[in-house]
Amino acid sequence: MKAGKFPLLYPTGSFAGLLFVLGAMWYAASSQNNPAVYLLLFGLTAVFLVSIPHTLLNLADVTIASESAKPAFAGQEVSLPIEIMNCSRAPRRGIQLVVPGRGGQRKHVDYIPAGKAARVTLRFPAKQRGEHRISTFRLTSIYPLGFVRVSKKFASSQTYLVYPKPSGDPRLPMHRARSPHSPPQTELGEGDDFAGVRAYVPGESQRHIDWRAVARGQPLMTKQFAAEAEGSVHLDFSALRFHRAEERLSQLALWVIEAERVRRPYSLRLPNTDIAPAVGEAHFHRCLRALSLFPGEEGA
Amino acid sequence: MSDRRNSRRTQQWRDTTIPRRPLLWLAAALLFTLPALLGALASWVPFLFLFALLLKFWMEPRGYRLRSTSLKLILAALTLGAIFLSYDTLKGIEPAVSLLAVLVSLKILEAHTAREFQVMVMMAWVLCLCGFLLSQDLAIAFCLFVAFALLIAALVQFHRPATAGSPGAFWLPLATTLKLLAQAAPVVVLLFLLFPRINTGFQFRIGDLHAAMTGFSDRLSPGGIETLANSSDIAFRAEFPDRRTGPGGPLYWRGLVMWHCEGLEWRAPYAPASISDSFQQYPASDKTIRQRITIAPHGARWMFALDRPFGIPSGAMLARGNYLYSVQPIRKPRRYEVLSSTDPIGEELGARERREALQLPASISPAVRELAASLAAQNSGPRATVASGLQFFRTQGFRYSLSPGEYNKNDLEEFLFRRRTGFCEHYAASFATLMRLAGIPARVVVGYLGGEYNDLGGFFLVRQADTHAWCEVWIPENGWTRIDPTSVVAPGRANLDLSSFLASRVASGEMAAGRSAFLTRLARLALVNQIRFIWEALNYQWDTRVLGFDADVQDVLLTSLGLTNGGPFPLVMQVLIVIAALLIIYAGWMQLRTRPRADRVQALYERYCQKLARIGVQRDPWEGPSDFAKRAAQSFPNASEYVRQITETYIALRYAPGPAAISLDKFAKKINAFTAHR
Numbered sequence: 001m002k003a004g005k006f007p008l009l010y011p012t013g014s015f016a017g018l019l020f021v022l023g024a025m026w027y028a029a030s031s032q033n034n035p036a037v038y039l040l041l042f043g044l045t046a047v048f049l050v051s052i053p054h055t056l057l058n059l060a061d062v063t064i065a066s067e068s069a070k071p072a073f074a075g076q077e078v079s080l081p082i083e084i085m086n087c088s089r090a091p092r093r094g095i096q097l098v099v100p101g102r103g104g105q106r107k108h109v110d111y112i113p114a115g116k117a118a119r120v121t122l123r124f125p126a127k128q129r130g131e132h133r134i135s136t137f138r139l140t141s142i143y144p145l146g147f148v149r150v151s152k153k154f155a156s157s158q159t160y161l162v163y164p165k166p167s168g169d170p171r172l173p174m175h176r177a178r179s180p181h182s183p184p185q186t187e188l189g190e191g192d193d194f195a196g197v198r199a200y201v202p203g204e205s206q207r208h209i210d211w212r213a214v215a216r217g218q219p220l221m222t223k224q225f226a227a228e229a230e231g232s233v234h235l236d237f238s239a240l241r242f243h244r245a246e247e248r249l250s251q252l253a254l255w256v257i258e259a260e261r262v263r264r265p266y267s268l269r270l271p272n273t274d275i276a277p278a279v280g281e282a283h284f285h286r287c288l289r290a291l292s293l294f295p296g297e298e299g300a
Numbered sequence: 301m302s303d304r305r306n307s308r309r310t311q312q313w314r315d316t317t318i319p320r321r322p323l324l325w326l327a328a329a330l331l332f333t334l335p336a337l338l339g340a341l342a343s344w345v346p347f348l349f350l351f352a353l354l355l356k357f358w359m360e361p362r363g364y365r366l367r368s369t370s371l372k373l374i375l376a377a378l379t380l381g382a383i384f385l386s387y388d389t390l391k392g393i394e395p396a397v398s399l400l401a402v403l404v405s406l407k408i409l410e411a412h413t414a415r416e417f418q419v420m421v422m423m424a425w426v427l428c429l430c431g432f433l434l435s436q437d438l439a440i441a442f443c444l445f446v447a448f449a450l451l452i453a454a455l456v457q458f459h460r461p462a463t464a465g466s467p468g469a470f471w472l473p474l475a476t477t478l479k480l481l482a483q484a485a486p487v488v489v490l491l492f493l494l495f496p497r498i499n500t501g502f503q504f505r506i507g508d509l510h511a512a513m514t515g516f517s518d519r520l521s522p523g524g525i526e527t528l529a530n531s532s533d534i535a536f537r538a539e540f541p542d543r544r545t546g547p548g549g550p551l552y553w554r555g556l557v558m559w560h561c562e563g564l565e566w567r568a569p570y571a572p573a574s575i576s577d578s579f580q581q582y583p584a585s586d587k588t589i590r591q592r593i594t595i596a597p598h599g600a601r602w603m604f605a606l607d608r609p610f611g612i613p614s615g616a617m618l619a620r621g622n623y624l625y626s627v628q629p630i631r632k633p634r635r636y637e638v639l640s641s642t643d644p645i646g647e648e649l650g651a652r653e654r655r656e657a658l659q660l661p662a663s664i665s666p667a668v669r670e671l672a673a674s675l676a677a678q679n680s681g682p683r684a685t686v687a688s689g690l691q692f693f694r695t696q697g698f699r700y701s702l703s704p705g706e707y708n709k710n711d712l713e714e715f716l717f718r719r720r721t722g723f724c725e726h727y728a729a730s731f732a733t734l735m736r737l738a739g740i741p742a743r744v745v746v747g748y749l750g751g752e753y754n755d756l757g758g759f760f761l762v763r764q765a766d767t768h769a770w771c772e773v774w775i776p777e778n779g780w781t782r783i784d785p786t787s788v789v790a791p792g793r794a795n796l797d798l799s800s801f802l803a804s805r806v807a808s809g810e811m812a813a814g815r816s817a818f819l820t821r822l823a824r825l826a827l828v829n830q831i832r833f834i835w836e837a838l839n840y841q842w843d844t845r846v847l848g849f850d851a852d853v854q855d856v857l858l859t860s861l862g863l864t865n866g867g868p869f870p871l872v873m874q875v876l877i878v879i880a881a882l883l884i885i886y887a888g889w890m891q892l893r894t895r896p897r898a899d900r901v902q903a904l905y906e907r908y909c910q911k912l913a914r915i916g917v918q919r920d921p922w923e924g925p926s927d928f929a930k931r932a933a934q935s936f937p938n939a940s941e942y943v944r945q946i947t948e949t950y951i952a953l954r955y956a957p958g959p960a961a962i963s964l965d966k967f968a969k970k971i972n973a974f975t976a977h978r
Contacts, residue, residue, distance in 0.1 A: 013415070014415075014418040014422075017422045018422070020422070021422050021426060021429075024426060024429060025425075025429050028429055028433060029497075030498055032433065033497070033632075033851055034432065034436070035436075035492075035846055035847050035848075035849050035850055036432040036436040036441060036846065036847060037432045038492060038497065039488070039492060039846060040428060040432055040444070040448065042488045042491035042492050042495065043445075043484065043488050044425065045487075045491065046485075046487035046488045046491065047480050047481065047484045049484070049487060049879060049883060050483045050484045050487065050883070050886065051480060052883060053883055053884075053886045053887035054480070056887060057890050060894065061895060061896055087896040088895065089893070089894045089895070089896060090893070090894035093460045094459050094460045110460055111460070114894075115896075143456075144455070144456045144459060144476055144480065145455045145456065145459070145480075146418070146455060146458070
């Protein structure tokens with residue numbers, strides 16, 4: 001990630017306290033003409049001054065790289081793994097990663113050995129659906145004395161996707177949803193035949209997680225049961241009777257999840273997009289992505 | 301809504317509990333400030349302080365702390381009242397220091413958050429400041445600087461809350477602190493020497509701590525010097541810049557001259573008249589001794605020099621009787637250079653001086669008068685009279701003793717004829733009175749005799765215990781001549797400082813071993829002595845180089861460096877520029893030392909790639925070095941050996957675990973030597 005040209009240096013709150021103490025020392029020394037107090041005054045001043053290059057260099061040759069964030073549903077938490085790399089030949093200490101804007105996210109890293117990297121995961125609530133962009137990351141450090149803060153800006157093009165919050169009626173529409181007035185009908189469609197596993201999508205019911213696989217150290221997987229015989233579902237934006245677009249998107253997102261869970265092929269029709277019926281993870285994310293990028297009053 | 305949540309989140313981040321380790325460092329620092337403050341604190345405050353520290357360590361792991369505001373207020377009010385009761389006032393530095401210590405104690409119990417930790421560190425620094433205002437003794441200063449360093453360690457530890465696994469959880473703050481201090485040292489020296497000491501003019505007197513007079517007074521009364529004989533306080537220290545050790549012979553350090561006689565009691569003039577040294581002829585340079593004297597504050601105005609000073613240091617005058625007299629009372633350590641003459645200085649006795657030097661009290665008993673008359677009558681001249689006076693002391697069974705019993709100022713007869721036991725003051729006073737009675741102008745000189753030579757520091761240390769009194773009589777041919785009647789009674793005294801003299805007497809059984817016998821024996825151990833010498837030498841350096849370096853001395857230094865023209869402002873700028881340069885050097889040095897090494901390998905390899913690119917083999921961004929080498933070797937079969945070697949070396953340097961077999965410089969040479977031809 002590209003770093004800003006110069007690290008910024010500015011005083012912290014405790015710098016005011018230091019100034020007060022230095023002022024008191026100076027006043028006492030000069031009014032008493034007391035060389036010992038002068039020595040103390042200059043000692044504190046000098047240690048403070050010398051700590052500035054230490055603080056400044058605490059971020060030298062430290063860069064960050066972010067990995068792609070997994071999409072999250074609105075109302076859940078986005079977790080963004082970030083790697084802070086110390087490319088220098090000295091350990092770096094007391095580094096803080098700040099993401100401006102997103103609820104003042106900070107992560108503290110105490111220690112990165114020379115040439116190693118530390119991994120932190122930023123977590124923040126996903127509020128609105130859409131594609132979000134983190135334009136800057138900031139590394140700051142006040143180590144060792146805490147009187148000045150050095151801050152280095154990293155320009156980034158990191159994006160993350162927030163899917164609409166799934167809500168509404170979990171029952172999949174029975175008939176071809178093209179007829180706008182047909183009410184959604186009950187079709188549970190949960191088959192009993194085990195048909196395989198696929199990656200767990202946050203928000204899914206935890207009953208179908210393959211916990212044995214987790215115990216073996218594998219990632220979260222959802223068991224799938226065959227109910228293919230049902231035929232495909234057509235999810236149509238314009239067929240829904242909600243007034244607000246967001247509500248429709250939420251309902252569609254819920255259906256997408258349900259349909260994917262029961263492995264029923266589904267197609268998605270939005271005013272600007274048309275996705276052919278299919279099933280599977282790629283299709284699932286394609287649909288949700290289309291829902292989340294749907295232009296609307298709240299969409300990004 | 302979101303704003304409020306933001307602020308709460310930030311608050312939460314700040315409101316972390318103080319980890320235990322920084323608290324330990326802080327507690328250690330606070331403990332080290334205590335010795336400096338002990339003298340000023342009310343007797344119960346240190347106990348409260350320690351109790352609070354201990355309580356904190358009990359409370360912190362259990363999550364207890366002083367939370368209730370009303371309880372805090374009640375405690376604060378209680379301690380404030382207790383301080384007022386202890387001192388009867390809240391003004392002055394001692395109640396203030398007590399108050400600060402109490403506040404720190406309460407703050408320790410209350411503190412919980414990061415910000416409060418910073419506040420405690422600041423308060424501890426202010427305690428250090430108070431310690432230095434109260435005492436500048438080296439031992440105290442040592443404690444305070446340890447506290448200062450521990451506070452820095454506490455801050456370092458605090459800003460890197462050590463996770464259990466990270467290495468050097470304990471030593472790292474210490475190492476970082478030492479590194480910071482080492483790098484700060486040149487800056488401190490620079491600031492200390494050159495930063496202008498502007499006097500704000502707002503003086504606040506610190507108690508009456510230094511107003512107490514130490515050493516002798518302007519009155520020589522029976523028993524006055526005795527009380528000093530057991531004091532090991534430092535009076536002054538003297539160096540001889542022109543020679544390694546002192547001049548041979550006993551060292552009589554002249555303090556002040558007493559003219560007014562009241563029998564066994566003598567007195568110096570309240571306001572001595574100044575004499576100029578212009579009329580005196582300067583003695584030849586081989587008859588002079590240059591001394592550099594560092595005087596400990598004693599609250600009075602006399603200054604010391606070897607018999608007889610004739611050059612006047614600044615801020616002093618030469619008083620009638622040839623002794624140095626400071627213009628201001630000496631309330632802080634002071635260093636000066638003075639020249640003394642070993643030869644008598646040609647001088648005259650004016651009529652007024654003669655009258656004063658023969659003044660006598662009315663209340664002299666007939667027996668004493670008779671004795672003086674007989675001394676004068678037996679002899680033809682003053683020399684012979686002086687000699688027979690000394691003979692009287694030598695032969696009539698006089699004893700030298702530190703505890704001669706009580707004398708009144710009119711007890712001259714009692715001393716001379718009955719008890720005949722005394723200390724230097726008795727001998728000097730009675731002898732001078734006898735001489736005056738015999739018609740010889742006489743006066744008493746009080747000062748110090750001897751001193752301990754510190755081989756390590758090359759200076760003489762003169763203690764209050766070395767206080768001595770002797771006489772001067774006017775012999776027309778010689779001028780004022782020093783006569784030390786004590787040396788007649790106790791011949792060894794003149795060549796030894798008092799403590800060694802007494803020690804030798806104890807050893808030879810002449811004196812009963814007192815309560816200091818153990819100390820005396822301890823002092824004879826070589827190792828103990830060596831350590832004491834080192835400590836005293838350090839002390840001397842501290843007193844002269846640090847405490848002696850005040851605004852006046854700085855002025856002299858700045859003038860000699862030619863930095864005074866232009867006022868303080870340009871000087872401050874210059875100092876700041878030098879410091880900034882120093883900081884930049886530090887930063888550059890640290891950056892160079894920690895810059896990633898891999899960069900150079902990569903840079904060299906990229907240069908090699910550029911060389912190849914120039915002749916037509918471009919490395920693709922996704923191409924690994926081995927693949928690229930294969931392709932390059934195919935294009936240039938004649939350079940394939942070079943390409944293979946360079947690639948192998950590059951891979952070894954870049955990716956091999958452990959130290960590389962080939963040095964970076966060799967790799968650089970190889971790449972520089974590489975020239976590809978089609």
